[in-house]
Amino acid sequence: MSGLAARKHRVVTLFQRHVANPLNRRLPFQTLLETTGRSSGLPRQTPVGGRRVGDAFWLVSEFGHKAQYIRNIQADPRVRVRLSGRWHHGTARLLPDDDPVARLRALPFFNSTAVRAFGTDLMTVRVDLED
Template identity: 60%
Template sequence: MSLKRTVVHNFQRLVVNPLGRKLPITMLETTGRKSGQPRHTAIGGKLVGNSFWLVSEHGEHSDYVKNIKANPAVRLRLRDTWRNGTAVPLPDDDPVARLGQLPGGNSGVVRLLGTDLLTIRIDLD
């Protein structure tokens, strides 16, 4: 694991995600591939129609992406409402171009801290 990815991962795990659980920000719930328990990750992205688009900073190295690959059924908290959906990793999508279509603040952070970008679409029920 690269030093950059290690530092960013630990900061997100120890600071961003615990804060995100308490704040009304977008939260992704996956099922832990080993534990079977719900796992929550603060994410940024954009709702377009009935799909939510995001770019993972560390792509297939992200725990939540590994969880999605094991079980694509997810829940997404948008403001105060949880919605069920199916997450679809899109390795053929251009994640840099996709970031240009998503909110600027989060996209800038993903560009800055990302090591292996991957687009993900969540099709909501």
């Protein structure tokens, strides 16, 4: 990661961790992705943007393998997704060969714009929903 990309990652991550995510988690209809912490074993909830298509939920990670929730998925792909206030169990799949920029065109505009603007290493994630 270049110096500029590393700085951008640090600034965006600090803002998300300390300002945006704590506020967004409290919104009852904010989409949340819940992973299991790879070290702690505790549930970790991350506000995400994406779209349900049939029995799958699609999202694009801004920071790819550097994102903590991506690292948690690598350790344990069993997740929960809160959609419209209701929790769904599923299995997350990282899709590094998918075109994340093309995928963002099919996802909600506001979130996709932010991911493109702030992201440094985009990666598509599909969650196969079980219920």
